[in-house]
Amino acid sequence: MAAQHDKTAPPAQHSNGFYPKVPGEHGHGKTNPAFTGMQSGEELSRLTVPLQRGSVKEGVNLHFRGIYVQIDGKDVLHDVSGTVKPGELLAVMGPSGSGKTTLLSVLSGRVAPEHLKSGEILINGGPITKRIKRKICYVLQQDIFLGNLTLRETLMFTAMLRLPEKMAYHEKEKKVEEIVDALDIRKCLDTLIGTDIKRGLSGGEKKRANIASELLTDPSLMLLDEPTSGLDSSTAYSLMTTVKQYTEQHNKTVVTTIHQPSSQIYHMFDKLLLMADGEIAYFGDAHNILEFFSRLGMQPKPNYNPADFILEKVKESDEVERKIINASNEMRKVSTLSPLTDSIETLSTSRKNSTQNGGIKTISGQNHRNGLDPKDVHLNHVPNGAVAVDMGESDKEAKWPTGFLTQYKVLTQRNFKEAKPRLYSRLNWIQNIAVTLILALVWFQTPLVEEKIRDVSGAIFFLITYWGFMPMADALLAFPSERLVVNKERLAGSYRLSSYYLAKVTSEAPLMLLLPTFMISVCYPMCGFGNAAGFFTTWSLLMLSALTAQVRMEGRNE
Numbered sequence: 001m002a003a004q005h006d007k008t009a010p011p012a013q014h015s016n017g018f019y020p021k022v023p024g025e026h027g028h029g030k031t032n033p034a035f036t037g038m039q040s041g042e043e044l045s046r047l048t049v050p051l052q053r054g055s056v057k058e059g060v061n062l063h064f065r066g067i068y069v070q071i072d073g074k075d076v077l078h079d080v081s082g083t084v085k086p087g088e089l090l091a092v093m094g095p096s097g098s099g100k101t102t103l104l105s106v107l108s109g110r111v112a113p114e115h116l117k118s119g120e121i122l123i124n125g126g127p128i129t130k131r132i133k134r135k136i137c138y139v140l141q142q143d144i145f146l147g148n149l150t151l152r153e154t155l156m157f158t159a160m161l162r163l164p165e166k167m168a169y170h171e172k173e174k175k176v177e178e179i180v181d182a183l184d185i186r187k188c189l190d191t192l193i194g195t196d197i198k199r200g201l202s203g204g205e206k207k208r209a210n211i212a213s214e215l216l217t218d219p220s221l222m223l224l225d226e227p228t229s230g231l232d233s234s235t236a237y238s239l240m241t242t243v244k245q246y247t248e249q250h251n252k253t254v255v256t257t258i259h260q261p262s263s264q265i266y267h268m269f270d271k272l273l274l275m276a277d278g279e280i281a282y283f284g285d286a287h288n289i290l291e292f293f294s295r296l297g298m299q300p301k302p303n304y305n306p307a308d309f310i311l312e313k314v315k316e317s318d319e320v321e322r323k324i325i326n327a328s329n330e331m332r333k334v335s336t337l338s339p340l341t342d343s344i345e346t347l348s349t350s351r352k353n354s355t356q357n358g359g360i361k362t363i364s365g366q367n368h369r370n371g372l373d374p375k376d377v378h379l380n381h382v383p384n385g386a387v388a389v390d391m392g393e394s395d396k397e398a399k400w401p402t403g404f405l406t407q408y409k410v411l412t413q414r415n416f417k418e419a420k421p422r423l424y425s426r427l428n429w430i431q432n433i434a435v436t437l438i439l440a441l442v443w444f445q446t447p448l449v450e451e452k453i454r455d456v457s458g459a460i461f462f463l464i465t466y467w468g469f470m471p472m473a474d475a476l477l478a479f480p481s482e483r484l485v486v487n488k489e490r491l492a493g494s495y496r497l498s499s500y501y502l503a504k505v506t507s508e509a510p511l512m513l514l515l516p517t518f519m520i521s522v523c524y525p526m527c528g529f530g531n532a533a534g535f536f537t538t539w540s541l542l543m544l545s546a547l548t549a550q551v552r553m554e555g556r557n558e
């Protein structure tokens, strides 16, 4: 058995001369000269891989290697590597806190640069450019939606925001229909998503809706974070069957984290990345996992769910966990994975040869054992036998899929629909009618004489203060849930913050102004406060107060 692996020891220099920065106690470590600072995933891959971009048209080969992530002095990911091909489903498993979600965040480029110490992430042998990033979808563990929209509205608004502007409306509708059928959610298309108070889609339908809204952009690489969490076993199985079929039929590359899958679900996985305490406990063919464990003298009982068995073993004790990690490290040393960059360098030759010979070049001279197949390291291996590198493609695409005006228009419509039930809830109406009546009765037909001037100014002061605070309270209560949606969509690069803010203010303003208009229209004549000129002056002050409160509060929330 290999000697105990020391996390603080610098990793050996790889055959390509690549020195990952090793996170030591205080972040000191041997550093690749290329890494003068801490880079984002995008910067990282740009620095480490001097290759042309690979095409994403034919599917995505994802390679990641030597990923080190350190948060608050703790190694959250330690030398994590893996590879997935188009049409494959890679499951990332491990005990709670082993780093599964962090790995997905790294792969989607969402880990803060100061935490990502080193590593390589390659898509078809090239860095993750903005254009390629659009072909990656990240389905979060939480199902984050606007609760007052139906599923159809949610998907259509997402399509309008995330599909290219030049795509016709009917094509976007068609795309939504296709995804709805693929994920089997047609029957709940006109159901509300639902909120904590108002019931809507079921848990399983929400999970499917979550995946559907990400699939609209036709991503080549899908990263799913715990898609089955909170689902019963048959719903989880049905969801994973859909994902598996979609992966194979559409040649997608899928990485999913999963907690204790049933054995039926486990057998759908092509590859498995088992994590323990931020390190790799196994990477390879999912079907070879029991063979790997049996070589370590660990045998499951007959008919035991392999997923349960491996998680139990990894969690059994620190000693057993270390034994498994060390065995996995040994396996990786002799596997084909380690000289990844060598493989990439071979790509140029491979590309040249493949054009000459019309075939795919494999990376030669490398061992493959223990579940790692040599075809795992084919770069740009696409079904038609070509090397999918499009050297002519430009990355100078617009940052956003749609222009400012489209974003503003779509977000205004969406916010209007979302805010209407909230602002005009029955409770809101009852509350405001009651306040209006109390005001009208307290100041009923107040004579406009000098002695009553304090009473009149008191009523107007009340109205303006009331409508200065009401919109603030509303924005405060509504924004936390909406903020999650905005964060999710902004991370996916859907729209500008400025278009969202402007749309939010304009869509809610008419709704926001209706109630104070109602209140003053009833109170002013009942209280006998004066003529039309006085009414319009007070009304304007009231509107100004309500609008300022709304604009300020939403501005702060951003």
Ligand SMILES: Nc1ncnc2c1ncn2[C@@H]1O[C@H](COP(=O)(O)OP(=O)(O)OP(=O)(O)O)[C@@H](O)[C@H]1O
Pocket (backbone or CB within 6 Å): 071, 072, 076, 094, 095, 096, 097, 098, 099, 100, 101, 102, 103, 259
């Ligand atoms: N922002 C953060 N700040 C501090 N610690 C963090 C942060 N993000 C992750 N960690 C730590 O990193 C480790 C891995 O977290 P991660 O969420 O990736 O685990 P996980 O395997 O996905 O867990 P689970 O299965 O419970 O979701 C945990 O110990 C966690 O506490």
